[in-house]
Amino acid sequence: MANEAMPSAGERRGPAEPLPASEAPFDAIGLARHLLRSVRSGALATIDAADGTPFASLVTIATDGDGTPLMLLSRLSAHTRNLDKDPRASLLFSVGGKGDPLAHPRLTVTGRAARSDAPRVRERFLARHPKAKLYADFPDFGFFTLAPSAGHLNGGFAKAATLTPQELLLDMAGAEAVMAGERGAVEHMNADHADALALYSASVGEAGTGWRLTGLDPEGLDLMAGERTARVPYPEPVRDMGSLRKTLVAMAAAARAGEAPQPEA
Template sequence: MSAKAARQARELLLKEYRGVLSTHSKSMPGFPFGSVVPYCLDADGNPLILISRIAQHTHNLQKDPKCSLLVGERDAEDVQAVGRLTVMAEAHKLADPEAIEAAAGRYYRYFPESSQYHSAHDFDFWVLRPVRHRYIGGFGAIHWLDDVTLANPFAGKAEVSMVEHMNDDHANAIAHYVELSGLPASAPASLVGIDTEGMHLRIGQGLHWLAFPRSCNTPIQVREALVLLARAEQWPDREAVEG
């Protein structure tokens, strides 16, 4: 059960792209301070955020890096009946130039508008390294989880190559994924990320994650999954496929 709950918690992190970051207030000691932040997952599967040096939550993290990120299913009519995840973590500001470059390359694909204000203002990348997770999958489905994160074997050149290839040469396939999965067709979709378990599409300002029929650990397996989905008449049920 814990393995299934860990996968569901990880998929919730992948499906969403914004959450409530809670930090220890510097100006009001003893009180938690909540703020909304967009995020994507880094190469190690940890939440990656880009925050301003003058923001209150940044000042709080500089004094005490212990924090949490609350993520819930978007557009839920009953928030207590759907999944939500609290990631208890320690925040670390990226300082190594290579780490910053890797973070920027990934983050800007997900949030391209951020590159403009990042270059014009004082923003830094921070990674939230999980200590423990609290996942609630609905009424009665409550779990403490220690092992949720999963490293992305494609992060870097392999992922960039696959993403660019799909966007440049297979726009029709991406449009088919949108139609097949029932995602909004309000704007042309582009592929922005690939991980072991699925792919991220950007439609307008929104991000959407779609699960592969099976986990993919090599670029060849990813290609096979993308071809299968391009020819599918309905989106495969991953749990039914994997049994």
């Protein structure tokens, strides 16, 4: 027995058990973050306050600058009463599509929900869900964040991975200027650069016009046209407004030329 080779970590792990994202043979972190940013509604699972039964409901979702999921919930809803009693919850992000629904990627984020009165949370949610402005200020509604404890990604057939909170969310250290300037940049792009927004969306396979920028962060742009969404990553992360401007100009030029933008040397 002493001379037998010890099994590897992969051999010790059960065949159906997902790999950590850092060991997955595909870009699990990139796919998970894409789902976080591009899905606008999903299933919220809470714990029934009366008897502990799992309770799932449909909610609309946005994200904070670092990717933290945001929700606008009514205290008259069962899921809100459940969260007030026990903040543990999970959100399912799924894009869906044609064919077998299980062939499409989906992400479950588990964590703890908390109410938030932060102006940024309200601003980012309503930018993603403008129709919610009709009822967002009703006294029975409130904004919630979901602080992730883990992510469980199924990227399609034979593509599964688990993610830590640090892998799900962006490290915002040093990016304070970008987030402080976000709203001004969003308003400027929507007012003066609709052509560039259409180029950005087309560069990730989402053609057409009518695209508006709903938010940006150190890794990319969040666009929306009607009910369609597009997540457009930068060639490399940005940490200040000067880098953001240069990156957006380069991305538009590359899209016009039909090329992929390149990171700066």
